[in-house]
Amino acid sequence: MSVFDTLTERGFIKQVSHEQEIKELLTKEQVTFYIGFDPTADSLHVGHFVGLMVMAHMQRAGHRPIALLGGGTGMVGDPSGKDDMRKMMTVETINHNIACFKKQMQKFIDFSEGKALMVNNADWLLSLNYIQLLREVGVHFSVNRMLSAECFKQRLERGLSFFEFNYMIMQSYDFWELFQKHNCVLQLGGDDQWSNVLAGADLIRRKEGKPAFCFTFKLLTTSDGRKMGKTEKGALWLDPDKTTPYEFYQYWRNIADADVENCLALLTFLPMEEVRRLGSLQDQEINQAKTILAYEVTKLVHGEQEATAAKLASEALFGSGTNLDNVPTFNVSKKEVENLSLLDILCANKVFASKSEGRRIITQKGLYLNDNVVDNIDYKITIDIQTNENILIRRGKKTYYRMLLV
Structure with a gap:
């Protein structure tokens, strides 16, 4: 051939x-x-x-x-x-x-x-x-x-x-x-x-x-003709400082079922027999194909170590895993917690690209703190939450961060 x-x-x-x-x-x-x-x-x-x-x-x-x-x-x-x-x-x-x-x-x-x-x-x-x-x-x-x-x-x-x-x-x-x-x-x-x-x-x-x-x-588009690679933060970059390996992995893990086979064919080196087999999976089984896609593409772009870490983080949040060490993490001092709003803290740590984006997401009830919705743009972390070992931040349905108080 x-x-x-x-x-x-x-x-x-x-x-x-x-x-x-x-x-x-x-x-x-x-x-x-x-x-x-x-x-x-x-x-x-x-x-x-x-x-x-x-x-x-x-x-x-x-x-x-x-x-x-x-x-x-x-x-x-x-x-x-x-x-x-x-x-x-x-x-x-x-x-x-x-x-x-x-x-x-x-x-x-x-x-x-x-x-x-x-x-x-x-x-x-x-x-x-x-x-x-x-x-x-x-x-x-x-x-x-x-x-x-x-x-x-x-x-x-x-x-x-x-x-x-x-x-x-x-x-x-x-x-x-x-x-x-x-x-x-x-x-x-x-x-x-x-x-x-x-x-x-x-x-x-x-x-x-x-x-x-x-x-x-052909350009990378969805099955209904829309251009792929757009996220809440903008383009899906290959630079890990602009799109983290975890965010990159999650993008491919969450694509539509109809787009899986096309992305496997274009963005991995898997043999076409395997691509067609994975693309033909239905219902819950298609998630297996999405996991393979996300891992293979992330491995090509960011290396095997980062792909494995992203996979483990995803499994800890959405699957059977419990180790949160590979979830995107940032440290916040107690002084920052006392003086800054949660919005300011998340903007400083690039969870939000800007304050306007953060205000919009909070207003639309798209921000969660330990699975509790945050609907006040001036919200400050309370004393009881500060005692938690892991504070999980969720932006939207599936984008997670771990905040550690130091």
């Missing part, structure tokens, strides 16, 4: 430029391919993880990945899937985000000698001569065709700046640059990138008269 067949069987493949040629190429040769990552935050999120899994499958099959970091394109911002123009980032912010991406990517891709490359498109985009770019590249782009692309079409009514209109040309230039320098003949991307990746392959064919290819993988 070729890697294209593997990706197809697992449900990754969405749109393909030259399917038969790509199948033959991936079967007969070692192919250099790339995926671009714009540094829009200081951590990768679970949406990026799908792309990293595609890269990992391709690398395991003997192909060479290029992880392209968007130090140049990040200065413009991709209009695909956005209602408004992205906020412009400083060079310092972009460089910081790139450093964070590099560290995280090395967990999933082997960048040792000859096996993969990591490059930054700022190295060539920032030094481009604009007139030269227009003459060498711009001449190959039809404005009419660009405007018909989905990434631009949905923005036309609300307004599309000339600034953003250049993004497709910049991304296409990236492909051409990597083709010339590294013999990169294949670009991959999420399905919202179809217009951009197709434009890049077309540019190489026009400029070089040689074949170049692309395909997209």
